[in-house]
Structure formats: C-alpha cells, structure tokens
Amino acid sequence: MSASDDPTVADLSEDAILARIFPHLPQGPGTVVPPGDDAAVVRAQDGRVVVSTDVLVEGQHFRREWSSGADVGWRAAAQNLADIAAMGARPTALVVALVAPADLPASWVEGLARGLAGACGPHGAGVVGGDLSGGPVVVVSVTVLGDLEGRVPVLRSGARPGDVVAHAGVRGRSAAGLALLGAGLPDLDPTLVAAYLRPDPPIAAGAAAAASGATAMLDVSDGLLRDAGRIAAASGSRIDLDPVDVAFGEDLARVSAAARAVGADPRAWVLTGGEDHGLLATFPARTPLPAPFRVVGRVLAASEDEPAVTVGGGAPEVSGVGWDHFAR
Amino acid sequence: MSASDDPTVADLSEDAILARIFPHLPQGPGTVVPPGDDAAVVRAQDGRVVVSTDVLVEGQHFRREWSSGADVGWRAAAQNLADIAAMGARPTALVVALVAPADLPASWVEGLARGLAGACGPHGAGVVGGDLSGGPVVVVSVTVLGDLEGRVPVLRSGARPGDVVAHAGVRGRSAAGLALLGAGLPDLDPTLVAAYLRPDPPIAAGAAAAASGATAMLDVSDGLLRDAGRIAAASGSRIDLDPVDVAFGEDLARVSAAARAVGADPRAWVLTGGEDHGLLATFPARTPLPAPFRVVGRVLAASEDEPAVTVGGGAPEVSGVGWDHFAR
Numbered sequence: 025m026s027a028s029d030d031p032t033v034a035d036l037s038e039d040a041i042l043a044r045i046f047p048h049l050p051q052g053p054g055t056v057v058p059p060g061d062d063a064a065v066v067r068a069q070d071g072r073v074v075v076s077t078d079v080l081v082e083g084q085h086f087r088r089e090w091s092s093g094a095d096v097g098w099r100a101a102a103q104n105l106a107d108i109a110a111m112g113a114r115p116t117a118l119v120v121a122l123v124a125p126a127d128l129p130a131s132w133v134e135g136l137a138r139g140l141a142g143a144c145g146p147h148g149a150g151v152v153g154g155d156l157s158g159g160p161v162v163v164v165s166v167t168v169l170g171d172l173e174g175r176v177p178v179l180r181s182g183a184r185p186g187d188v189v190a191h192a193g194v195r196g197r198s199a200a201g202l203a204l205l206g207a208g209l210p211d212l213d214p215t216l217v218a219a220y221l222r223p224d225p226p227i228a229a230g231a232a233a234a235a236s237g238a239t240a241m242l243d244v245s246d247g248l249l250r251d252a253g254r255i256a257a258a259s260g261s262r263i264d265l266d267p268v269d270v271a272f273g274e275d276l277a278r279v280s281a282a283a284r285a286v287g288a289d290p291r292a293w294v295l296t297g298g299e300d301h302g303l304l305a306t307f308p309a310r311t312p313l314p315a316p317f318r319v320v321g322r323v324l325a326a327s328e329d330e331p332a333v334t335v336g337g338g339a340p341e342v343s344g345v346g347w348d349h350f351a352r
Numbered sequence: 353m354s355a356s357d358d359p360t361v362a363d364l365s366e367d368a369i370l371a372r373i374f375p376h377l378p379q380g381p382g383t384v385v386p387p388g389d390d391a392a393v394v395r396a397q398d399g400r401v402v403v404s405t406d407v408l409v410e411g412q413h414f415r416r417e418w419s420s421g422a423d424v425g426w427r428a429a430a431q432n433l434a435d436i437a438a439m440g441a442r443p444t445a446l447v448v449a450l451v452a453p454a455d456l457p458a459s460w461v462e463g464l465a466r467g468l469a470g471a472c473g474p475h476g477a478g479v480v481g482g483d484l485s486g487g488p489v490v491v492v493s494v495t496v497l498g499d500l501e502g503r504v505p506v507l508r509s510g511a512r513p514g515d516v517v518a519h520a521g522v523r524g525r526s527a528a529g530l531a532l533l534g535a536g537l538p539d540l541d542p543t544l545v546a547a548y549l550r551p552d553p554p555i556a557a558g559a560a561a562a563a564s565g566a567t568a569m570l571d572v573s574d575g576l577l578r579d580a581g582r583i584a585a586a587s588g589s590r591i592d593l594d595p596v597d598v599a600f601g602e603d604l605a606r607v608s609a610a611a612r613a614v615g616a617d618p619r620a621w622v623l624t625g626g627e628d629h630g631l632l633a634t635f636p637a638r639t640p641l642p643a644p645f646r647v648v649g650r651v652l653a654a655s656e657d658e659p660a661v662t663v664g665g666g667a668p669e670v671s672g673v674g675w676d677h678f679a680r
Contacts, residue, residue, distance in 0.1 A: 056400055056505075057439075057505050057507065060508075060586075061439065061505075061507050061508055061570075062404060062434075062435040062436075062438040062439055062508075062569075062570050062571050063402045063403055063404035063435050063436055063438070063439045063441070063496075063498065064402070064403050064404070065400050065401070065402050065403075065439070065500070065505050066400065066401050066403060067399065067400055067401075068396035068399055068400055068401040069399055070399075071395065071396055071397055071398075071399060072384055072393050072394065072395060072396055073393070073394050073395075073396040073401040073497065074391045074392070074393050074394075075391055075392050075393075075394060075445065075447055075480065075481060075495075075497060076390060076391035076392070076447070076481055077447040077448070077449050077481055077482060077483050077493075077495060078449070078483050079449035079451060079483045079485050079491075079493060080485075081451055081485045081486065081487040081491075083487070083488070084485055084486050084487060085485070106390075107390040107391050108390075108391055110390035110391070111385075111389065111390055111391045111393070113391070117403065119403055119404070119405040119495055120405070121405050121406070121407035121449075121493045121495075123407060123409055123491055152403065153403060153404055153405055154405060155405050155406050155407045155493075157407050157408075157409045157412055157413070158409065158412050159409040159411070159412060159489065159491065160411070160488050160489055161487065161488055163407075163409075163451055163487065163491050163493070165405075165407060165449045165483075165491070165493035167403075167405060167447055167449075167495035168391075169401065169403060169497075170391065172393070177384075177385050177389075177393050179385065179389050180388075180389055180390075241390075242389075242390050243390050258388075
C-alpha cells in the first residue's frame with residue numbers, strides 16, 4: 025500500500041497529523057480559548073477546577089491487535105471522566121499527549137481522536153489540547169478537568185459507620201472481556217469484550233451522588249475489594265459488602281458462561297476485576313439513592329479483629345485484591 | 353548492589369513508589385484537595401483555568417546517560433510552566449504521568465520528583481496528581497494549570513503592524529548545550545549544558561507582559577524563526593527581526609566558543625535552536641516593556657512578496673526552521 029493510501033505518522037509532518045485529528049475533537053461548551061495556542065482556557069465557574077491524569081501504555085494496558093485506535097481513545101477518555109465523576113464533579117475538558125511509533129498508521133491516530141470524541145462528547149467535555157511525540161510504543165496520557173458546580177468534593181475519607189455502600193455501573197465485565205480476548209474466544213460474548221474495550225462508566229451519576237449527600241466515593245479501577253479497602257482506610261472504618269449473588273447477581277450471571285469457558289471464577293472477576301470504572305459511594309442510611317446506584321453493603325466501625333473489607337460478614341472467598349502495574 | 357540499597361521500580365509496589373515521591377512534591381497555595389483521592393481540586397479564582405500538556409520521551413527528548421531524573425523533572429516542569437506564562441497566566445498546579453521501565457532505579461524517580469519540585473516551587477505551582485505505569489522507555493507527561501487572575505489571555509493572533517517584537521529569556525543556549533553533550537565536550541561550557549538540561553524560562557514575565565498590554569505571545573520551544581512565523585501566520589502579519597548581532601549579541605557571544613568547538617553556526621543556534629523556552633511577545637509601540645523583555649524586531653503588514661519572517665530586512669541566513677518530531 026502506498027504512503028498516500030494509509031500513511032504512517034512518519035510519512036506526515038506534525039502539523040499534518042494534527043490537521044487530521046482536530047476535526048474529530050469536540051470543543052465543549054466550557055472552552056474559552058480552543059486548541060492552537062500555547063494553552064487552552066476553560067471555564068471553571070465556581071472558582072475551582074478538578075484535575076486528574078491517567079496514562080495508557082501499549083503492552084501494559086492494551087494491545088494493538090485487540091484494541092483499535094478508537095477503542096484506546098474511548099477507554100482513555102472514559103477512565104479519566106470516571107475520576108472526575110468520582111469527586112462529584114462534571115467533566116469539562118481533556119488534554120491528550122500521544123506518543124506514537126514511526127510506523128503507527130495515521131488512520132490509527134484519527135481513530136484515537138474519534139474514540140476520545142465519542143466518549144467525551146455526550147458529557148459536554150471538550151478536547152482542548154495535546155502534544156505529540158515519537159517513541160517505541162503507543163502511550164496515551166490524558167488529563168481531565170471538571171467542575172464541581174458549587175458542590176463539596178466527595179473524598180474517599182468521609183464514610184461513617186451506619187452509612188450504606190452503593191455501587192453504580194457494572195462489575196467484572198471488563199475482566200471477563202479481557203479474559204475472552206486472552207483465550208482467543210472474543211466471539212463467545214462480544215458484549216463482554218466491548219465492556220473491556222470501551223467501558224461506559226455512569227459519569228452523570230457522580231454529580232448526582234454528590235448532590236444527594238454521598239459521604240465518600242471513588243471510581244472502581246483496581247477491583248472492588250481493593251477500592252472498597254481504600255475508602256475504609258481513608259475513612260478509618262470498615263466495609264461489609266453483601267454476598268456477591270445478592271449485590272451483583274446480574275453481573276455474576278452475565279459473566280458466568282465466559283468464566284466457565286476460560287476456567288475462571290466469576291466471583292473473582294466481580295470482586296477483584298479492574299477497569300470497569302463503576303462508582304462506589306457511601307451515603308447516610310435512608311438517603312434516596314440517585315439512579316443507577318444500588319445498595320451493595322454497609323459501613324461499620326473499624327475493628328482490629330476484622331479485615332477492612334468483608335463480604336457477607338466474612339473474609340472474601342477469593343485471593344488477590346487488584347492490580348499493581350509493577351507487581352511481579 | 354542489593355535491591356534494598358538501590359531498588360528498581362519493579363522491586364517496589366506502586367504505593368511504595370508513590371510514598372517515595374510524595375514528600376518531595378510542593379503542594380502549592382492554590383491546592384484545595386491535595387493528591388490521594390481520585391482527583392485533586394485547585395483554585396481557579398477568576399472562573400477560568402488555563403491548561404496545557406507536554407510530554408518528554410526517553411530517546412526523543414532526553415537520554416538517561418545525559419539527563420538525571422532531577423534534570424528530566426526540572427525540564428518537564430519548566431517547559432510546561434512556560435506554556436502557561438505564554439498565555440499571560442500564573443501557573444498554579446501540575447499533574448504528572450510517568451511511564452517507567454522495570455529496571456529504572458527508584459532513586460531516579462525520586463530525582464524526578466525533586467526536579468519537578470525545584471522548577472515549580474518558586475512559582476507557587478503545586479504537583480497535585482499523577483499516574484504511574486510500566487513501559488519500555490521513560491515517558492514523563494506533564495499537564496499544567498494556570499490562573500489568568502482576571503487578565504485577557506494573550507494569544508498568538510493579536511500582533512498588529514506597528515507593534516514591536518520583544519523577547520525574554522535566552523536563545524540558542526539549549527541547542528549549544530545539547531551539541532556539546534553530543535560531541536562529548538560537556539566540560540567545555542557546563543553553563544550551556546545546564547541550559548539544555550535545566551532550562552529556566554522567565555515565567556513571571558508572562559503575566560507581566562499581559563499586564564503591560566502584550567498583543568501576542570508564545571513560548572519559543574521550536575526555534576525563534578519557526579515560532580515567530582507562528583505569530584505572523586496567526587496574526588495575518590509578518591515579522592522582521594533585528595540582526596542577530598544586535599538583538600541577540602549576548603547569546604551569540606555566549607555560544608560562539610561552543611560553536612567553534614563542534615563546527616556549528618552560532619547564528620543558526622540562536623535563530624533555530626529549540627527548547628530554550630524564552631517568551632516572544634509583541635507590544636504596541638512605545639509600551640514600556642516589563643523586565644527582562646527587550647525589543648528584537650517589528651511587526652509589519654503581510655506582503656505576498658516577503659517571507660513571513662525576515663532578519664534585518666532579508667531572508668534568514670540559515671537553513672531549517674525548527675523541530676519536527678516525526679521529520680526524517
């Protein structure tokens with residue numbers, strides 16, 4: 025195929041690559057100065073801005089044979105948007121740094137832009153800036169900004185004994201989809217594969233939870249047990265989750281066939297699978313929960329005799345509690 | 353050496369690595385919610401936030417045999433701070449994504465944190481968040497936020513015929529330092545090598561320029577000719593720079609011995625060398641310029657018969673106009 029049919033990034037100048045990306049990117053209603061200058065300017069109406077950053081690295085977080093550029097763009101945006109939602113804020117803008125090997129097709133980069141746009145656009149977040157460099161593997165580094173709209177930020181440290189624990193979003197499906205890809209069985213359940221490739225966190229539920237009085241919240245990126253443990257540790261309390269069949273029966277049912285096919289424990293996927301990016305929050309008892317939050321457990325007083333996180337009153341029945349990118 | 357003496361990032365958990373980094377990082381007076389939650393919250397007092405992102409990639413922007421972790425952290429911060437300054441804003445906060453090979457010493461990462469802190473601290477910018485991943489080479493992706501403090505953002509597009517062109521900072525010294533490292537002659541002039549390893553842009557001059565009525569401004573990251581051309585193009589005008597000996601006599605003198613040693617043209621370094629991160633701005637004629645800005649040229653009406661950027665009224669005497677990361 026000639027360079028003009030599907031050029032690589034090395035066939036094009038930096039300006040030519042940017043010219044292919046820009047038309048795909050949403051501006052966002054909060055953008056005051058759009059991309060093209062040394063920096064962009066974004067509205068921060070209540071005098072504060074929420075900021076978080078997350079990086080995706082080829083070979084660590086995705087493989088190009090499984091994830092298209094659009095998949096990677098979608099996922100990079102979605103996991104960043106979830107971090108803003110987890111503070112009780114509304115996402116307003118993203119900036120994106122892309123490291124690209126010389127042989128990366130320009131069409132992959134265009135796909136990345138389309139994926140970013142697809143994940144951001146519906147939430148009103150613009151892509152307002154970026155940087156581009158060469159490098160040995162694809163790296164997509166996204167920083168996201170958000171607006172608390174006057175609300176108090178919801179931290180991990182506010183859970184109190186007596187609060188209910190609630191979850192919004194799916195559990196274990198990203199881990200199931202990844203396992204199907206790894207086993208060469210993506211056709212067994214393409215919706216699970218899609219849950220891995222393009223997670224769709226309940227972004228608007230974050231602001232709704234804050235408005236409803238959530239006392240603590242985070243985005244479940246490293247697995248339910250590990251992330252529940254983070255709320256417990258930050259809050260000086262402990263958390264008892266309802267039995268998996270009760271709290272996550274629908275997720276369990278959805279991943280069971282895939283688990284049988286690859287010889288995995290579906291409960292482990294639900295309890296420890298990462299990257300679903302659901303929201304885990306605590307609320308004072310009897311608070312009407314905003315959709316799609318459902319009660320999945322309770323906050324209890326810390327105790328030296330009990331683990332920080334229990335399931336159905338006992339120690340979790342699975343080993344391993346989540347991801348560590350450098351763990352051996 | 354045992355792992356406990358100088359462990360690599362693979363010897364430590366992600367939490368242990370973060371525990372080594374955090375104590376070094378400045379919080380910044382504008383930080384409302386510090387690192388440790390899903391996102392940080394930073395003050396944006398005038399209801400807007402300035403945002404820019406820049407990435408440094410090992411093998412593209414630095415070599416570990418030349419740059420320490422502290423050097424890379426300093427440079428990553430400095431070039432991002434310069435983008436905020438170039439809008440006429442004051443930097444308030446940074447977030448940093450680090451991709452680290454498994455064999456990277458943890459001490460290198462601690463150095464990176466110290467370098468970031470050294471470059472940010474004096475300007476009141478905190479390091480408020482980050483992400484960490486494995487990968488084949490070191491990638492440092494920084495996003496910086498800034499506060500316009502009520503000022504109008506200074507864009508590239510506001511230069512008008514009759515304006516003076518002014519520059520703050522050094523020229524050609526980063527290119528000279530890089531050339532000395534490349535020639536194995538760093539001891540010939542360690543101050544030039546330092547100018548490459550740890551650029552020190554005039555950050556506060558950006559806000560001062562905006563307050564003084566600058567009509568256009570940018571951070572000279574890709575070389576004077578190329579970046580002056582960007583102001584000319586965005587403004588629909590052209591720029592005539594004063595002869596190098598007049599406008600940049602001190603820089604020319606400072607790099608001449610190095611140029612002789614490596615057989616380079618010192619004028620080319622001054623006109624096209626990248627990564628000094630000085631500020632190039634235009635001001636209405638007779639505006640008292642804030643220090644350390646000095647007049648280095650004039651804005652003229654665009655003309656089809658003249659190049660967008662001339663030097664002393666004629667075509668620049670050097671070939672090449674700056675960097676392109678994918679150029680072959």
